[in-house]
Amino acid sequence: MQTATTPKPPARRRLFGFIVRVIALGLIQALTLWGAAAIIPGIDVPSFGAALSVVIVLAIFGSLIWPLITRLLLPLTVLTFGLLALVATTAMVWLSLGVVDHSNPTVLGSFFVAVLMTVVSTIAGTLLDVDGDAYHLRVVRRRIRKSRGVNETDVPGVIFFEIDGLGEQVLREAVDSGRVPTIARWLADGSHRIVGWECDLSSQTGASQAGLLLGSNENMPGFRWYEKERGVLMVSSSVADTAEMERRASTGSGLLAVDGTSRGNLLSGDAPRASATLSVVRDKDRSQSSEFFAFFSDPSGMTRTLVLSVHDMILEKVAYWRQIRSGDEHVHRGGIYPLLRAAMTVVMRELNTATLLADIVEGVPVSYSTYVGYDEVAHHSGIRAPDALTVLGRLDRQLLRLERAIPQAPRPYEIVVLSDHGQSQGRPFRQRCGQTLEQVVEQACSSESGVIAPPAVAESWGEIGGWLTELSTEDSAGGRMMARATRSFVGADGVALGPGREAQDQHLAITNAADADRPEVIVLASGCLGLISFPRTPGRLTLEQIEHQHPGLVASLAAHPDIGWVMVRSETEGAVVLGAEGKYRLSDDSVTGVSPIAHFGANAADHLRRHDSFGHCPDLLVSGAYLSDEDEIVPFEEFMGSHGGLGGAQMHPFAIVPSGWSEIAAPIVGAAAMHHQLKAWMVEGGLPVAQSPAALE
Template structure:
């Protein structure tokens, strides 16, 4: 691989030209605000200026307020802006406008409502004029900050390019190809057409979900990550990847301190840190944010991206307007699906429209801001997860209009990062990848009239209470939307800074957690039968017999519940199940045949045949996990229709074997060495990414040797 440090860089214009452009932009923004104030003077009854010349004066004051006062306010009240999708920040700015305009003779401003209209009006007008005249405010910021950063690192910067790994969560290779072909993702399409990047696929593990994939990609080890949630008999506990405490425990088990980002890297919006020195929106780091759970982390690990983004009031307006538009879009799209009777579909309502906007707008914008900070700081490597597409595809469908719209917005942000990379103090290469895809189908409960938990309970006998004397496991704390963890991490980190508002929020949250721990009633996880626990994880259902120590054998299950195994394999929604026999070892059972994994002997039709050539090896690996469930049930996949019914209430889903959910991708610079063999499993992808970093000189001698040996 031959690094290309200066590829794509453009020579900067002379100082005089740059100064003239900057002055012209400032004058244009000032003129736009002045004209907007004249219009608002006529349109608002609660806002009046006695003289025409007061408008340019007030416009100048608004500019000074935004440039000087507002950043100081955000240092104190940053969580208010993040928690309210930018609206709280606008209210604070409106109050400041009332205070400033009150000292200007001849200006009448009735109150905060009129002030909010003034703030919104001037900000929206500025954004629109800048867009119409192609004024790239990002470029202004990048060039100014980039020049300072380059002067700061002059003589000490590494000649090797930095790397941004950009994960588009849940985007399968087939959907990516359609998006590139049909113009949904023009940035990636241009890279492929120009030959600057190559595209390769990779096959996920059986547990095709972010927990297993990111643990393998970032730490090189995803052993015993059984699903998005699973039951551990030895700890009598349900583990959920979307729980901050569980995510921290999973990372503790798999991190050796030499993860993909261990060389002064940055992790943004991920489940795990990858041993990065700089993290934000990262779930496994959330327990470190409060004194009650291990003390505060370093100052530079908190709030990266938040302040840089919300310090500009125009960004607060942009976030609020975009979030509001996304809420409206969700309501309209959901209504359109209902009117057209689109199938499959699920009910979309409650708080989901707000959660969607938080994921597709707020978290995304803060994530991009943090990555820009990383590039301007010259960090060697960063890994970020854009979860918006996965979130919307779960509820809408993998290739429906609103999911493809989210892909388009992510592609725009990738293009924005590429432009920023050209102005960073060191060159950067961009790698775009996914952690898994999604397979679409009608939810199991909707298609068959009962949930998988009810099915297992019915085959075992009537569900009952826990047997006396058995200590119940901890309750399952899984959100309806699995991707809500990123929004939760955003809010937790925004409320864990050093300002008075952040300290108040942290104290209140810590107190609430302690009270909840003392007073919350102990209730078990949902059970299918008195000693049978069923956990749905996308296209996989994990059945554990909690009264049995260790792994329950096939023979023992047959004796205790004679109708269970025949009933499951005969069910039209079940593709296969994994169980371990006392004499035959791990067995895969299907409706018309069995597959003995120890020697590959197939009786009848191979139940794994529809799931691809890697299915047997991936299922056998799962069987070797310490906390593999007693029964692992995979949904039935129809290869003709590319359809499968997830055990959770989703339209597009993942987490098992079958279809596009297992077809992920990696898009990498053309000058790099491509994978020599098919990439199977997240650990194998980790070795490929690690090899690229080694070739670029980012790993030390010991790690470089390990990467080449393992590769």
């Protein structure tokens, strides 16, 4: 890691090593082409020298032609999921073969050569440790010469690298087992240390990022919640709702407010520049898809991304098959899921890294990026599943790429790795008891007039939809092409694909319903947290009112063997937490019988008191059971790894920070507390931060 006192590696040595590795890679590509010509019909390469010439011409064509195509058709490249890059590579192979030996290669043969050379180059480049980001960084340097000069300083910048959903314990296990060699090296060298912290209830990305990036996550009771006074269903993966969340929480003093950038996050942290950030995709003063230009301008990089995506889909199918064959607990993940997973674990990973590399070369003071791949796979496979840990190892590789780019920056940099929450393992509620939470509520309610549970769609669909919305609103030829290509998928909240469109329509129907047409009961799941509201009755219902309307409902929920506790407000006792064998009164911490929150963490009561104070706290807050002996939670969603509530590893994220940063004065509890700690560390390093209005008074 390069800091203000660490000299850059000798330029000549770096250049010599790079040239040697590139020559070796070129020779391997030439051998691949020469061998391919012997077995692929329609391809004629008479000698190894001719093959080497083709490789050189191919590199020249890639440098001259593809950047022009990308500048014109960037959104279309994205829409085709990189297939346009493969088409371009095929065309360049065809042209290169014709230029070198004046042959007439077939298009199909050129296609197979393009795929084969990409696969071999990807493997060989990794084994040879070739800096595959060199082309990308050259493009960036040409585009930002002026800003590089402005940002030249000895004050270290900070790159915040968030690994969504990774708990501290799983991280430590991955370090010990060698799964994350870059992080392990930093810890062993003493350049970094791990700081554990505790996130809020609810333990999910929307609330955690609001706290981390904006300094406040008040009144965000779940990933989804119902606001009675407005009759609105809020969803943390909605373009419009994340914009509203940011409007409410922002004071203009976010973590990234002073010349920072936001890359692939739900919320922007008040960054003046952003890409793939859901809350600002429609703010064209801050969010521009042109930030992706350097990444998409490299045809080999795009083709490599496509090949890696196909590889990831194959790995997913193999991992799923092994879980089924071994009899391990699992959830269904067929259909389009492998493609969705590849988009999150490969495409978004590569895009985030590309934009962070550009930020480093430009000298941006502070940047924050969220990598969602581990969270996505751990949800479906399990928090310690081999394929989840494989994804984690690939994220560690991105840290190495960033570290290697720092010597090319106009300033030193510190890299901080952190998570927003953890995940807890556990088989879904429906698998355990044969019913969903909605069905349990419906069965216990006295009325048959409408218990609804709007579908809980993976947040990945919202992120992809938001990204496509950003690209389709770009004021360019490519943006207009993207808008035409996605117009049949556009709803009120922007582009929505797959189950996201159905969820968006239901979301809109609930929001637009007249008072008389509101459902009687809404049941929402946020991991292991259930939020139950009664929309037809204004204000927050008390235990007594609910008992009058639906006798036995609360008692039935509290006694359920797969439910840990139910929080409700009583007219006589205030907020109480009810369990199968006892009651906890939050006003004075008194316990009757067995405390239902005894195993949910030392700060469980404080988290619940805070939640109870929210104006948007649901009428009933329900938690899945926590099996402390097994460290497992019971989620209401169809996940093997989950978060959103209290109990176990989901509450314990981490931050890997430079060892030179000061020690924390007290345990960090809550994302807002971590926000202020991160700012304090930035100030120690000499970076300016925006002060909140309250701090200035």
